[in-house]
Amino acid sequence: MCGGQTMIKIIGCIVIIVASTMAGFIYSERLKYRVFQLNEIERAVYQLQNEITYVHALLPDAFKSIADKSKEPINELFNKTSELLFDNEYENVYEAMKSAVNTVKSKLYINADDINVILDLSKTLGESDIQGQNNMFILTISNLKKQIEISEVYMNKNIKMYRYLGFSFGAMLAIALI
Amino acid sequence: MLDVSLLFKIGATGILIIIIDKVLKSGGKDDIAVVANLAGVILLLIMVINLVNKLFTSVKTLFQF
Numbered sequence: 001m002c003g004g005q006t007m008i009k010i011i012g013c014i015v016i017i018v019a020s021t022m023a024g025f026i027y028s029e030r031l032k033y034r035v036f037q038l039n040e041i042e043r044a045v046y047q048l049q050n051e052i053t054y055v056h057a058l059l060p061d062a063f064k065s066i067a068d069k070s071k072e073p074i075n076e077l078f079n080k081t082s083e084l085l086f087d088n089e090y091e092n093v094y095e096a097m098k099s100a101v102n103t104v105k106s107k108l109y110i111n112a113d114d115i116n117v118i119l120d121l122s123k124t125l126g127e128s129d130i131q132g133q134n135n136m137f138i139l140t141i142s143n144l145k146k147q148i149e150i151s152e153v154y155m156n157k158n159i160k161m162y163r164y165l166g167f168s169f170g171a172m173l174a175i176a177l178i
Numbered sequence: 179m180l181d182v183s184l185l186f187k188i189g190a191t192g193i194l195i196i197i198i199d200k201v202l203k204s205g206g207k208d209d210i211a212v213v214a215n216l217a218g219v220i221l222l223l224i225m226v227i228n229l230v231n232k233l234f235t236s237v238k239t240l241f242q243f
Contacts, residue, residue: 165201165202168197169198172194172195175190175194176191176221
């Protein structure tokens with residue numbers, strides 16, 4: 001009887017510690033995803049710049065083409081924007097982009113500052129000549145580079161911390177419950 | 179006889195609090211480290227409050243003639 005109880009206790013403690021360690025790991029993965037998605041967005045913005053300045057594509061077509069070339073969550077963002085622009089549902093690019101961001105928000109790990117950088121770009125898309133848009137692209141890319149740098153520093157600082165914290169809190173809980 | 183397992187529990191909790199404090203401080207989150215320390219101290223107090231209570235009642239009975 002007593003042996004069985006200690007067995008259950010030990011198993012319960014192991015389950016708690018493993019679960020909280022995994023929670024720490026999963027949370028630290030989010031930081032990695034943020035850097036990955038920001039890099040993906042930077043690449044997409046470069047491609048959008050090419051589409052506009054070199055191919056002279058229409059904005060919905062340009063969005064569609066960069067959506068085809070980018071990876072999972074980011075391509076959905078541009079696909080949605082392209083669809084909304086094709087359907088003429090919104091007055092300007094900014095509102096279409098904003099609504100697209102809201103639809104795919106659950107899959108994006110980037111934070112509000114990063115989203116603002118893209119939305120700032122969409123405010124001027126299609127509203128000036130190529131030179132003006134080029135300037136805006138340069139500004140956006142430099143802002144994105146800054147955000148990537150910040151997120152990389154943040155990732156390197158915190159990724160280990162979240163892992164250790166997950167394990168420590170699990171162990172703490174297990175000790176308190178024994 | 180005093181229950182020795184409680185002493186081990188307190189020791190292990192103390193070690194874990196030190197680890198959490200170190201990890202949080204190395205991550206630059208000093209304010210959260212302070213909160214975690216406080217939470218650990220409160221946790222330990224909750225663990226020993228029964229013993230403290232027992233001590234006080236026994237002292238009280240000692241002075242009741």
